[in-house]
Amino acid sequence: MAIKYPNGKQFTTGQMTHRQHKPTNQAKRGMTLEEELNHANAYYLATDRAVIHKKPTPIQIVHVDYPARSAAKITEAYFREASTTDYNGIYQGNYIDFDAKETANKNSFPLKNVHNHQVVHLKKVIEQGGLGFMVIRFSKRSETFVIWAQLLFEYWDQQEQRKSIPYDVIVEQGEQILPSLNPALPYLDAIDQLLSQRKFKEY
C-alpha cells in the first residue's frame, strides 16, 4: 500500500540523519532499530492503527544566523538530555510511552542502557494509567522483545543485587516482536499479545 508519511516524503531516522524513506520492500534491509520503529510508526499512522511519534532530540540552540532570502541557519547548538522517553502516542484509546534499546550481550540486558530519568518518567506514566514498555533488541541474536516497564522497574529497583535483566526472563515475561515485511517491526502486535495476557498486572 502507499504510505503517506507525517512529514511528507521524509521522516527523521535518527538524531543525526534525515533521509529519504526506503521502499517498503527494502524496509528490513540494514535498518537500525530506530529506523524500524519509525517505519512501523509511519505505517501505523497511515493505516489509522495508532498515532505514535518519536520525539525530536532536544537541542540547546545558542546561535542562529538569518541569511537574507534563505532559511535560518543554526550555527551553534548542543545536545541536551531528554527528560522523557523517545516515543509516545495513542493506540486505541491508550496512552503509550516507550523507549528502545539495543544490546550486544547475548544472555542479559544491562541496566546501564537505561537512564534514571527514563525510569522516573515511565513510573509517572503508569501512575497516570498509561501503558509503558521497553523495546529491547539482542543484536547478536537478531531478536527484539517488548517488555512492560513494570518488569524493568522490578530489576531497576534491585540493582544492588544484579545490574541486568536475564535474557530468559525477557523471553518468559516479555513478547518477541516477530519481523514481518510491512511494517518490518510490528511491535504493536506484541503489545496486543501482552495486553491479552495482562502479564503487567502481575507486577
Added chain:
Amino acid sequence: MAIKYPNGKQFTTGQMTHRQHKPTNQAKRGMTLEEELNHANAYYLATDRAVIHKKPTPIQIVHVDYPARSAAKITEAYFREASTTDYNGIYQGNYIDFDAKETANKNSFPLKNVHNHQVVHLKKVIEQGGLGFMVIRFSKRSETFVIWAQLLFEYWDQQEQRKSIPYDVIVEQGEQILPSLNPALPYLDAIDQLLSQRKFKEY
C-alpha cells in the same frame, strides 16, 4: 511547594531559549504563553496530576564537531516543520494532545495561525480516542481559552465561508483559563470543566 523539574533545575522555555526557571512567586510576571504552559506542565508533573511535555523543536542536523574533552557542538543545523502539535501526554488515563496559539486580534482567532498538519494530527488523535484541544490567547484582552479540537475542525473545514473563529464562539463553546498563582495558567482546570460539560460530544 518545592517543584522538581523534569530536567533538574532548568527546562526549555521556547525554541530559542533555555533559561533558569523563575521562582514561582514571579511565575506570572512577563511569561510568554509557552513559558506559562511549561510552568504548568512542570507543576502538574511535580504534583502527580498529569505527565505532559512540550516536544522539542525538530532540528535537521547537518554538521557536528566533536572537540576533545568537551561536548559535541552542532555547527550547522536547520529548523524543520513539526509533524504534530507541540504538547502531548497523559492526564488521568486520557491521552491529551494540544497546541497553543496567541492572537493580537480582539474579535476572532484567525485560522492562519494553525497549520494543516496540526489539524490532520489532531483529527487522527481524536479518531484514536484521545482528547485534542487548542489553547488560544487573545493577547490584547489578556484572556486565554481552551477549545476542543472539534470546534477548530468545524471552522477549518469551512474556510471558504470564513477564515477565523469568532471570539464570541470561543467564549461560548470553550472555557476560559482563569489565571492563578501556581500554576500561572491552570489549563487542566479548564479541561476538567469542558469534560464535565461534555461539550465536545456535540460535534
